[in-house]
Amino acid sequence: MRVMAQMAMVMNLDKCIGCHTCSVTCKQAWTNRAGTEYVWFNNVETRPGQGYPRTYEDQERWKGGWELNRRGRLKLKGGGRLKKLATIFSNPIMPSLKDYYEPWTYDYATLTDAPAQEHTPVARPKSLISGKDMKIEWSANWDDNLGGSAATAANDPVLRKISDTVKFEFEQTFMFYLPRICEHCLNPSCAASCPSGAIYKRAEDGIVLVDQDRCRGWRMCVSGCPYKKVYFNHRTGKAEKCTFCFPRIEVGLPTVCSETCVGRLRYIGLVLYDADRVLEAASTPDDHDLYEAQRSVFLDPSDPAVVREAERAGIPRDWVEAAQRSPIHALINRYKVALPLHPEYRTMPMVWYIPPLSPVVDVVRDTGEDAEDERNLFAAIEALRIPIEYLAELFTAGDVAPVDAVLRRLAAMRSYMRDLNLGREPDGSIPAAVGMSEEEMYDMYRLLALAKYDERYVIPPAHAEQAHALEELATECALDYEGGPGMGGSGPFGEGSGTPTPIAVENFAMLKDRQTSDTVAAPDRSGRVNLLNWDGKGTPQGLFPPKDEP
Amino acid sequence: MDVVLWVVVPYVCLTVFVVGHVWRYRYDKFGWTTRSSQLYEDRLLRLGSPLFHFGILAVFLGHVMGLGVPKSWTEAVGVSESVYHVLAVAVGAVAGFCTLVGMAILIYRRRTVGPVFSATTKMDKAMYLVLATVIVLGLANTVIANVFGHYDYREGVSVWFRRIFRFDLHPELMAEAPLGFQLHGLAAFGLFALWPFTRLVHVFSAPLGYLTRPYIVYRSRDDQQLGSHTPRRGWERTR
Ligand code: SF4
Numbered sequence: 001m002r003v004m005a006q007m008a009m010v011m012n013l014d015k016c017i018g019c020h021t022c023s024v025t026c027k028q029a030w031t032n033r034a035g036t037e038y039v040w041f042n043n044v045e046t047r048p049g050q051g052y053p054r055t056y057e058d059q060e061r062w063k064g065g066w067e068l069n070r071r072g073r074l075k076l077k078g079g080g081r082l083k084k085l086a087t088i089f090s091n092p093i094m095p096s097l098k099d100y101y102e103p104w105t106y107d108y109a110t111l112t113d114a115p116a117q118e119h120t121p122v123a124r125p126k127s128l129i130s131g132k133d134m135k136i137e138w139s140a141n142w143d144d145n146l147g148g149s150a151a152t153a154a155n156d157p158v159l160r161k162i163s164d165t166v167k168f169e170f171e172q173t174f175m176f177y178l179p180r181i182c183e184h185c186l187n188p189s190c191a192a193s194c195p196s197g198a199i200y201k202r203a204e205d206g207i208v209l210v211d212q213d214r215c216r217g218w219r220m221c222v223s224g225c226p227y228k229k230v231y232f233n234h235r236t237g238k239a240e241k242c243t244f245c246f247p248r249i250e251v252g253l254p255t256v257c258s259e260t261c262v263g264r265l266r267y268i269g270l271v272l273y274d275a276d277r278v279l280e281a282a283s284t285p286d287d288h289d290l291y292e293a294q295r296s297v298f299l300d301p302s303d304p305a306v307v308r309e310a311e312r313a314g315i316p317r318d319w320v321e322a323a324q325r326s327p328i329h330a331l332i333n334r335y336k337v338a339l340p341l342h343p344e345y346r347t348m349p350m351v352w353y354i355p356p357l358s359p360v361v362d363v364v365r366d367t368g369e370d371a372e373d374e375r376n377l378f379a380a381i382e383a384l385r386i387p388i389e390y391l392a393e394l395f396t397a398g399d400v401a402p403v404d405a406v407l408r409r410l411a412a413m414r415s416y417m418r419d420l421n422l423g424r425e426p427d428g429s430i431p432a433a434v435g436m437s438e439e440e441m442y443d444m445y446r447l448l449a450l451a452k453y454d455e456r457y458v459i460p461p462a463h464a465e466q467a468h469a470l471e472e473l474a475t476e477c478a479l480d481y482e483g484g485p486g487m488g489g490s491g492p493f494g495e496g497s498g499t500p501t502p503i504a505v506e507n508f509a510m511l512k513d514r515q516t517s518d519t520v521a522a523p524d525r526s527g528r529v530n531l532l533n534w535d536g537k538g539t540p541q542g543l544f545p546p547k548d549e550p
Numbered sequence: 551m552d553v554v555l556w557v558v559v560p561y562v563c564l565t566v567f568v569v570g571h572v573w574r575y576r577y578d579k580f581g582w583t584t585r586s587s588q589l590y591e592d593r594l595l596r597l598g599s600p601l602f603h604f605g606i607l608a609v610f611l612g613h614v615m616g617l618g619v620p621k622s623w624t625e626a627v628g629v630s631e632s633v634y635h636v637l638a639v640a641v642g643a644v645a646g647f648c649t650l651v652g653m654a655i656l657i658y659r660r661r662t663v664g665p666v667f668s669a670t671t672k673m674d675k676a677m678y679l680v681l682a683t684v685i686v687l688g689l690a691n692t693v694i695a696n697v698f699g700h701y702d703y704r705e706g707v708s709v710w711f712r713r714i715f716r717f718d719l720h721p722e723l724m725a726e727a728p729l730g731f732q733l734h735g736l737a738a739f740g741l742f743a744l745w746p747f748t749r750l751v752h753v754f755s756a757p758l759g760y761l762t763r764p765y766i767v768y769r770s771r772d773d774q775q776l777g778s779h780t781p782r783r784g785w786e787r788t789r
């Protein structure tokens with residue numbers, strides 16, 4: 001047994017209202033720079049829908065993740081080491097910008113500067129890639145709330161899987177939101193695909209990061225990740241991905257997306273797992289067994305043997321205690337309501353989801369029946385094959401049994417708690433029907449419905465003796481790096497070359513610039529453009545490419 | 551004059567090449583990348599880039615053979631002059647041609663595809679110019695000197711080149727060579743001098759280690775270096 005700790009997340013999809021706050025705050029924090037305009041470390045997809053980048057789940061086309069070879073051993077779906085090197089000059093399975101979308105801004109200045117004229121001036125969209133006028137045809141959430149999905153939903157690879165003949169009838173439709181970040185996988189195929197070995201998994205907390213100094217821009221990670229959560233910064237020529245907000249996690253704060261989530265649906269905590277069994281679990285022959293196999297690599301943090309092994313592996317005492325209180329461990333292993341996203345990619349994702357009961361509840365309510373009654377809900381779960389199969393394609397490689405079980409638990413909780421809330425005698429047979437005790441059911445309710453801040457986030461800070469140099473605290477003098485604060489921007493070899501600026505200092509310099517500059521445009525020099533604050537005046541460096549002569 | 555061209559210039563360029571790389575690596579690890587533009591456009595790239603890169607790899611190997619291996623060695627293993635000649639011309643011409651066509655496609659793409667063009671730096675343009683000159687001259691030499699002329703570069707240019715590294719100087723060998731070879735040599739040394747300051751540095755990150763390393767890399771937060779920046783020299787943590 002080799003115990004390792006992993007920082008993991010669970011999202012409760014029933015609560016997601018699709019407001020995109022998480023995406024926007026994440027973008028503000030991490031990807032509001034030139035070169036990452038099209039990048040959303042966090043994005044929220046409406047399902048059924050094509051996702052972002054479009055149809056990324058179609059692995060026959062994009063070839064992300066792992067598959068089993070004929071001898072039953074894991075291999076990269078995109079091809080082994082030799083094939084990777086042979087296609088390094090032009091990666092045939094890398095999505096191009098049109099599979100994401102062409103980012104744009106608006107020419108706001110004409111709204112105020114246009115001369116008097118008969119027609120109201122309009123702000124025309126300008127491409128952030130070429131600087132030219134463009135026609136907006138797609139974006140990261142173009143099919144939001146099923147917009148236009150009568151035409152496009154048929155391309156949804158998940159919908160296509162559950163039945164070739166399923167017609168997307170608007171009347172009998174269902175819909176839910178799926179917020180996605182990098183999964184910080186236990187068996188990350190992005191890292192395995194990186195020719196330079198620049199992507200690594202942090203031994204302490206399992207966060208998967210790209211070493212910007214070692215990345216050489218080979219782009220294999222972009223196609224290697226089945227979730228398409230590594231992005232290529234086209235200005236710096238380096239790969240970038242979700243960092244699990246490691247500077248915040250290190251000091252015990254939740255990630256930006258979780259902290260700002262309006263639905264308070266994200267949970268963060270530690271899980272302990274047995275690193276020696278990861279490979280075996282990821283090579284489970286039958287796709288349907290992958291969910292169970294993934295659950296089986298997690299260790300019970302209350303088991304004295306595990307605690308002893310964890311100590312031997314150098315995991316600090318307070319981390320083990322945090323793992324015992326972890327909401328993630330509870331949701332995955334105790335209440336068994338969280339499921340992994342696409343376990344069949346075999347990367348062992350570490351952001352899990354509680355599937356939404358809402359498609360079921362909505363149907364029951366629409367028929368005029370009591371949508372709080374467990375018998376009605378159980379019957380509907382039996383009857384509603386299409387939504388359930390769809391969820392199963394997402395979370396259990398198509399096996400409906402685990403999804404059924406989760407939805408029943410959620411339905412049971414709903415009915416059981418109604419009696420309690422109305423001051424009636426609670427019906428102990430309801431939890432028993434889904435294999436839970438009354439106490440467990442109440443605890444699950446507490447965690448899922450009340451969702452107190454300190455129960456949602458149990459994040460042990462990185463160690464105090466190291467805190468002095470942690471990124472977010474920045475207690476070191478902000479001046480003690482090349483150039484001092486406020487420097488940065490374009491080096492002599494293109495965007496961002498030269499010595500990198502620490503994140504905390506970069507944020508500090510950017511905020512100061514923004515607050516003290518007289519122009520409304522983003523600060524020059526830094527090459528970092530804050531699109532949300534830019535009002536269309538001026539041409540901040542880095543927003544538009546240099547004008548080319550006609 | 552010969553001494554300047556065939557002794558001073560090579561040494562200066564090689565020094566810049568070596569020192570330049572060391573400096574660039576220390577100063578600019580973050581800027582050390584291929585600066586790939588595949589994201590903007592991949593139809594032309596899919597054609598041009600492999601053509602160019604595989605072509606130039608073959609050309610490189612050809613140069614290792616032609617410049618690095620003395621004539622006596624190939625003869626010792628029984629490759630006669632005429633066999634060598636035919637092989638060199640055939641392989642060299644094909645590889646050179648692929649490189650040239652690939653490069654033409656890539657330059658055309660760079661100029662005509664808007665986003666790619668705007669991502670082109672001044673250094674890129676200078677580098678393309680010199681690289682194209684070197685390739686065109688080289689290909690011209692292969693074709694002209696081997697098909698029409700009889701200049702045996704393995705007795706001249708190659709010997710001169712090898713001896714540069716032994717500090718055994720023979721500028722006269724180069725002075726006797728045909729003009730095409732002289733120009734190709736000069737342009738190549740110019741390219742070496744430019745090399746560390748362009749995107750060509752990515753050649754030295756050819757990821758051969760990938761073939762042997764384990765798939766998943768684990769790394770601990772470095773005790774000496776926490777946060778994203780390296781402490782300046784003299785300010786390392788003492789623990
Ligand atoms: S989800 Fe994240 S960790 Fe997993 S393969 Fe993709 S980028 Fe890597």
Ligand code: SF4
Nearest residue numbers: 016019020022261263
């Ligand atoms: S902020 Fe929360 S509720 Fe809003 S879209 Fe993101 S995950 Fe859903």
